[in-house]
Amino acid sequence: MPYFKAKKLDFSSGRRMEVVLREEEARRYGIRKADVLKIKWKKKSFFAAVNYTNSKVEEGEIGFFREIWQSDKGKEMNSAGIVEVSLIKRPDSIKAIKKKLLGSPLNYKEIKSIIKDISDGFLGDIETTYFVASSFRGNFSDTELYYLTKAMVETGDQLKFKGMVVDKHSIGGLPGNRVTPILVPIIASLGFTIPKTSSRAVTSPAGTSDTLEVFMPVCLETKDIKKVVAQTGGCLVWGGALRIAPADDKIIKVSYPLVMEPYNKMIVSIMAKKVAMGIKYLVIDMPIGRNTKIKNKKAADMIERKMRYIAGKFGIKLKVMASRVIDPAGRGIGPSLEARDILRVLQQKKNRPMDLEKKALKITSALLVLTGKFTEIEAKKASRENLRSLKAWEKIKEIISAQGGNQNIDSEKIKLGSYRHEVKAAKNGRIAMYDNRAIIEFCRILGAPSIKQAGIYLDKVIGNKFKKGETLFTLFADSPDRLDLAKAALKKGHILKIV
Amino acid sequence: MPYFKAKKLDFSSGRRMEVVLREEEARRYGIRKADVLKIKWKKKSFFAAVNYTNSKVEEGEIGFFREIWQSDKGKEMNSAGIVEVSLIKRPDSIKAIKKKLLGSPLNYKEIKSIIKDISDGFLGDIETTYFVASSFRGNFSDTELYYLTKAMVETGDQLKFKGMVVDKHSIGGLPGNRVTPILVPIIASLGFTIPKTSSRAVTSPAGTSDTLEVFMPVCLETKDIKKVVAQTGGCLVWGGALRIAPADDKIIKVSYPLVMEPYNKMIVSIMAKKVAMGIKYLVIDMPIGRNTKIKNKKAADMIERKMRYIAGKFGIKLKVMASRVIDPAGRGIGPSLEARDILRVLQQKKNRPMDLEKKALKITSALLVLTGKFTEIEAKKASRENLRSLKAWEKIKEIISAQGGNQNIDSEKIKLGSYRHEVKAAKNGRIAMYDNRAIIEFCRILGAPSIKQAGIYLDKVIGNKFKKGETLFTLFADSPDRLDLAKAALKKGHILKIV
Numbered sequence: 001m002p003y004f005k006a007k008k009l010d011f012s013s014g015r016r017m018e019v020v021l022r023e024e025e026a027r028r029y030g031i032r033k034a035d036v037l038k039i040k041w042k043k044k045s046f047f048a049a050v051n052y053t054n055s056k057v058e059e060g061e062i063g064f065f066r067e068i069w070q071s072d073k074g075k076e077m078n079s080a081g082i083v084e085v086s087l088i089k090r091p092d093s094i095k096a097i098k099k100k101l102l103g104s105p106l107n108y109k110e111i112k113s114i115i116k117d118i119s120d121g122f123l124g125d126i127e128t129t130y131f132v133a134s135s136f137r138g139n140f141s142d143t144e145l146y147y148l149t150k151a152m153v154e155t156g157d158q159l160k161f162k163g164m165v166v167d168k169h170s171i172g173g174l175p176g177n178r179v180t181p182i183l184v185p186i187i188a189s190l191g192f193t194i195p196k197t198s199s200r201a202v203t204s205p206a207g208t209s210d211t212l213e214v215f216m217p218v219c220l221e222t223k224d225i226k227k228v229v230a231q232t233g234g235c236l237v238w239g240g241a242l243r244i245a246p247a248d249d250k251i252i253k254v255s256y257p258l259v260m261e262p263y264n265k266m267i268v269s270i271m272a273k274k275v276a277m278g279i280k281y282l283v284i285d286m287p288i289g290r291n292t293k294i295k296n297k298k299a300a301d302m303i304e305r306k307m308r309y310i311a312g313k314f315g316i317k318l319k320v321m322a323s324r325v326i327d328p329a330g331r332g333i334g335p336s337l338e339a340r341d342i343l344r345v346l347q348q349k350k351n352r353p354m355d356l357e358k359k360a361l362k363i364t365s366a367l368l369v370l371t372g373k374f375t376e377i378e379a380k381k382a383s384r385e386n387l388r389s390l391k392a393w394e395k396i397k398e399i400i401s402a403q404g405g406n407q408n409i410d411s412e413k414i415k416l417g418s419y420r421h422e423v424k425a426a427k428n429g430r431i432a433m434y435d436n437r438a439i440i441e442f443c444r445i446l447g448a449p450s451i452k453q454a455g456i457y458l459d460k461v462i463g464n465k466f467k468k469g470e471t472l473f474t475l476f477a478d479s480p481d482r483l484d485l486a487k488a489a490l491k492k493g494h495i496l497k498i499v
Numbered sequence: 500m501p502y503f504k505a506k507k508l509d510f511s512s513g514r515r516m517e518v519v520l521r522e523e524e525a526r527r528y529g530i531r532k533a534d535v536l537k538i539k540w541k542k543k544s545f546f547a548a549v550n551y552t553n554s555k556v557e558e559g560e561i562g563f564f565r566e567i568w569q570s571d572k573g574k575e576m577n578s579a580g581i582v583e584v585s586l587i588k589r590p591d592s593i594k595a596i597k598k599k600l601l602g603s604p605l606n607y608k609e610i611k612s613i614i615k616d617i618s619d620g621f622l623g624d625i626e627t628t629y630f631v632a633s634s635f636r637g638n639f640s641d642t643e644l645y646y647l648t649k650a651m652v653e654t655g656d657q658l659k660f661k662g663m664v665v666d667k668h669s670i671g672g673l674p675g676n677r678v679t680p681i682l683v684p685i686i687a688s689l690g691f692t693i694p695k696t697s698s699r700a701v702t703s704p705a706g707t708s709d710t711l712e713v714f715m716p717v718c719l720e721t722k723d724i725k726k727v728v729a730q731t732g733g734c735l736v737w738g739g740a741l742r743i744a745p746a747d748d749k750i751i752k753v754s755y756p757l758v759m760e761p762y763n764k765m766i767v768s769i770m771a772k773k774v775a776m777g778i779k780y781l782v783i784d785m786p787i788g789r790n791t792k793i794k795n796k797k798a799a800d801m802i803e804r805k806m807r808y809i810a811g812k813f814g815i816k817l818k819v820m821a822s823r824v825i826d827p828a829g830r831g832i833g834p835s836l837e838a839r840d841i842l843r844v845l846q847q848k849k850n851r852p853m854d855l856e857k858k859a860l861k862i863t864s865a866l867l868v869l870t871g872k873f874t875e876i877e878a879k880k881a882s883r884e885n886l887r888s889l890k891a892w893e894k895i896k897e898i899i900s901a902q903g904g905n906q907n908i909d910s911e912k913i914k915l916g917s918y919r920h921e922v923k924a925a926k927n928g929r930i931a932m933y934d935n936r937a938i939i940e941f942c943r944i945l946g947a948p949s950i951k952q953a954g955i956y957l958d959k960v961i962g963n964k965f966k967k968g969e970t971l972f973t974l975f976a977d978s979p980d981r982l983d984l985a986k987a988a989l990k991k992g993h994i995l996k997i998v
Contacts, residue, residue: 002943003984028700029943032756082984098757101635126756129625133632136600201527257531257625258597444501444528485502485581 002029004062006041006081013065016049016120020063023052034091034122041083046073049091049122093117097127100134108147115151119247129254132265140264145306146313152245152272157222159244159277161229163193166281168367169270171293172204177329179285180208181236181342182360185395186386187367188234195229195277197239205443205455206335209238214339214414214452216405228402236399245272263303266293271310281317283367287325297322319370321363330356333439334448334455336414337476343411346393355461361387417446417453417476419483423490425472425498430465433497434458442495445486446477453478456495472496501528503561505540505580512564515548515619519562522551533590533621540582545572548590548621592616596626599633607646614650618746628753631764639763644805645812651744651771656721658743658776660728662692665780667866668769670792671703676828678784679707680735680841681859684894685885686866687733694728694776696738704942704954705834708737713838713913713951715904727901735898744771762802765792770809780816782866786824796821818869820862829855832938833947833954835913836975842910845892854960860886916945916952916975918982922989924971924997929964932996933957941994944985945976952977955994971995 004021019039021031031037035050039062048068057063062083068074077083096110106114114131117123123131140148168183180198187194198208198218209218218238220228225242228235248269255265274282284307288294294303304320311318330341330353344352345360361383368379386392397407439456446454459471466472473495477483503520518538520530530536534549538561547567556562561582567573576582595609605613613630616622622630639647667682679697686693697707697717708717717737719727724741727734747768754764773781783806787793793802803819810817829840829852843851844859860882867878885891896906938955945953958970965971972994976982 002940003988027755082987084988094757101632103635124756126624126628126753129628130632130757133600133629134635136602136633254625256526257623258593258629441501488581489502489583 002085003082004085005060006077006083007057007061007063008069009056009063009065011065012067017047017068018051018065019048020051020053020056022057022059023054025059026050026052031087033124034093034117036088036091038086038088039083041077041081044073047088051122091117091122093123097131097134101130105141106144111144111147112151115247116155118250119155125254128250132251132254135262135264142306142309145264145268146310148268149272149275149310152247152268153275156246156276157243159195159222161193161195161278164280164371165193165278166367166371167194167196167274167279168283168285168363170285178208178211178338178342179360179363181212182345183364184234184236185392185399186364186383188232189386189391189395190382192233193229194234195225196234196236197277199239201449205333205440205448206338210335210449211338212236214336215409216400217403220403228399232398232402234399235403244276248272263299267303267306271307274316275314279316281367281370282311283363283370284320285363286320286322288322289325317370319366321366329359331458331461332455334443335452336416337455337457340411340414343409346396347411348388348390349411415453417478419477419480421475421483421487422471423473425466425468425470427468429498431460431462431496432499434462435495438495442486442489445489446475447482451478454482501584502581503584504559505576505582506556506560506562507568508555508562508564510564511566516546516567517550517564518547519550519552519555521556521558522553524558525549525551530586532623533592533616535587535590537585537587538582540576540580543572546587550621590616590621592622596630596633600629604640605643610643610646611650614746615654617749618654624753627749631750631753634761634763641805641808644763644767645809647767648771648774648809651746651767652774655745655775656742658694658721660692660694660777663779663870664692664777665866665870666693666695666773666778667782667784667862669784677707677710677837677841678859678862680711681844682863683733683735684891684898685863685882687731688885688890688894689881691732692728693733694724695733695735696776698738700948704832704939704947705837709834709948710837711735713835714908715899716902719902727898731897731901733898734902743775747771762798766802766805770806773815774813778815780866780869781810782862782869783819784862785819785821787821788823816869818865820865828858830957830960831954833942834951835915836954836956839910839913842908845895846910847887847889848910914952916977918976918979920974920982920986921970922972924965924967924969926967928997930959930961930995931998932961934994937994941985941988944988945974946981950977953981
């Protein structure tokens with residue numbers, strides 16, 4: 001029953017019918033974020049959801065976004081006119097979160113209300129946290145995971161592409177593991193559609209997008225992505241700027257402080273993004289090991305089963321490649337060094353990292369087989385051939401150009417940090433093992449990924465023998481300070497095990 | 500293993516050994532709030548908990564609070580010196596929250612770690628929400644509630660007073676229910692110690708502190724409270740400024756968006772504050788009803804049982820007075836109008852609200868009986884007598900003076916809103932019932948509690964007969980606008996039922 005002075009706000013909520021009140025004042029009336037209000041002035045009334053503000057209106061005022069006062073009902077509304085407000089109902093999303101916290105399964109309508117209110121900003125960190133916490137009680141059933149995926153897809157942008165739309169996704173955790181920029185041009189050169197989105201590094205020395213950015217633009221809008229894919233069959237873009245499954249980022253944010261990424265959340269996050277991108281054939285690269293996200297075979301099996309269930313619901317053909325991994329693929333770690341490795345493979349230079357090429361071809365072949373258009377032998381031959389004949393190299397240049405970049409690139413022209421330090425062997429020996437975690441930390445000290453030219457180059461890889469005085473690895477930095485820091489750290493930490 | 504440039508901060512954390520990093524940078528290193536770091540420079544090292552900042556240090560810097568660089572180990576530390584940081588362990592509190600989320604009971608050490616980190620600001624809204632959410636899974640046992648109470652007490656200030664320390668607490672929900680300012684001076688005038696803290700209104704038209712503030716200062720610091728109580732035997736202060744059970748406020752904050760106050764949380768919150776204030780005899784006034792916090796007898800019984808258990812653990816003698824209530828006690832609603840009612844009772848004016856006096860005497864007597872120093876008959880007599888002989892009136896003036904206020908007050912000098920509207924009876928009849936919820940909303944429209952002079956005075960109370968043309972109730976406002984708003988609302992809402 002409270003009354004407020006109307007204030008027209010000169011911007012749009014971009015969402016639904018929405019009004020704002022000052023937080024403290026709303027609280028006094030027992031009005032909470034996302035509550036549905038009935039708003040009356042003169043003989044007219046309409047419904048709107050409420051959000052809090054601490055700046056847009058003064059005490060005693062209610063703010064109306066443009067959607068409202070440009071609507072039929074709102075047209076005659078005056079600023080400073082008095083409106084009457086009454087609370088119609090608490091949001092369905094809050095009711096649903098409470099229900100789940102108390103242990104009951106949710107139906108699709110309930111899950112959709114939660115995901116929609118999260119993505120529209122009506123549920124803040126605290127409410128979203130209650131939702132994530134609710135997954136601890138009895139967890140989510142397969143059906144609920146499917147509902148979550150569907151709701152995340154539907155509350156964001158959905159892209160549609162022509163042709164057979166394929167993709168691969170790596171469940172990260174390994175440095176120097178840049179398969180994507182090699183796989184995408186091979187696949188596209190074979191006539192498939194592969195609209196690839198990648199992420200930036202969070203805790204690793206370089207995400208795929210950080211690396212790609214060394215030699216091409218990756219921040220494209222949805223409409224440009226459509227053009228690039230229509231023209232070249234593929235793209236290599238940063239997914240973070242798109243409105244694909246937008247609720248996911250907010251859920252990730254509140255999961256962070258608990259030092260865990262629940263597997264269920266990861267599954268939904270991956271699958272929702274693939275569904276939204278219209279993917280129909282999907283290979284998942286899932287490294288298993290102590291330093292990766294997936295700790296053991298049992299977890300890998302569980303994840304595969306659930307992904308397969310969700311993929312089936314959306315008509316996606318899925319292949320999961322789970323494998324134990326101990327060493328990085330590629331010799332460079334850090335954006336520019338990884339970019340050089342990638343270009344060396346695509347340009348088929350003699351000094352290219354063969355392990356990275358091998359790994360890229362393996363996953364590429366698996367994806368080709370999954371489409372049903374290739375036998376295993378044909379797939380291997382075709383992907384190797386398209387790399388060797390430089391068709392993949394031509395294709396990535398085409399993509400770079402379509403994305404607004406410069407085709408005139410070469411692996412050996414990639415600029416690397418000019419402050420360098422070579423670590424030499426103190427005696428003859430053989431590389432037995434790398435400490436991936438130490439490699440990541442040294443790259444951080446050197447400044448990667450913000451400093452693209454920083455990183456470590458592995459002159460010797462696992463199994464290599466070396467003589468006293470030979471270079472084992474090289475540090476790259478863009479300032480003497482950074483290099484000194486890393487050299488100081490070298491005295492205490494080891495990045496490789498020698499026998 | 501990361502390295503940072505040291506920066507001495509010119510303020511103290513006021514807590515433990517603490518350092519700050521920029522949030523984004525800390526996240527890149529996988530360092531989370533409240534993590535314990537080992538910090539090394541030259542040959543020295545120490546442990547500190549980390550917090551995030553977005554302003555105190557630059558990228559690449561680590562900020563040290565005064566506690567650290569004024570400590571023995573930190574004395575020789577230079578600003579701009581390089582320190583090495585390593586992650587020693589995740590905070591115990593985060594581990595404990597996860598454990599509870601997964602359904603296991605917590606021991607005292609675990610609960611203490613959570614409450615301490617909440618009250619020290621190491622656990623933010625998101626982490627605190629996970630903890631509150633964890634109570635949904637199997638809830639807290641009586642033992643855990645005791646641990647929670649104990650931990651809340653120990654992480655805040657604890658006050659000790661001489662004599663028999665007594666208190667009463669109302670579990671709110673009713674307008675115009677100001678028993679406290681009458682009870683406190685009676686009890687103090689009888690030689691007991693009653694260090695009373697009260698709250699401000701959140702959703703009601705006036706909290707006890709809002710009302711008291713009309714005629715006395717209520718914002719006192721701990722040291723002044725001690726003086727006032729030593730001098731007069733009692734005090735009437737706002738509890739919000741004290742560091743009593745500080746974790747409680749933060750837990751309340753994250754409970755708000757879920758539109759519920761779990762009973763367990765309420766029990767811990769009340770008991771922790773009483774224990775911290777050194778209370779030994781406690782009467783709980785617990786109105787039961789649709790518009791109050793306690794909806795039914797079953798809930799009341801459960802709350803009483805748990806409170807009794809916790810009280811027993813701390814050696815507190817407890818009496819719970821649960822009763823169904825339907826009407827407000829007192830005729831004024833809103834800070835100034837309620838203040839006038841209170842002073843009328845204390846000054847024993849003829850026009851005093853007898854229902855409020857009766858209620859205050861009833862609870863006062865119950866508290867006296869609880870101390871074991873009075874039989875029921877003696878208690879009734881003593882409290883009535885001390886009110887009638889104006890001993891209570893002299894006592895509250897003594898307290899007002901000790902708290903820095905002016906003794907020269909009178910019920911009829913309380914300033915009320917000068918814009919008034921009397922609602923007259925359209926025909927003869929009798930008051931059957933008030934709508935407490937409507938009364939609260941009308942007071943809000945009139946501007947209470949921020950506008951102290953605003954409110955409603957009930958000229959007729961339940962059971963009163965009236966003739967056509969007599970005044971039923973009066974609206975008070977400090978501006979014609981506010982009064983007009985309320986008059987407009989009157990056309991739609993009713994605050995009383997007439998037969």
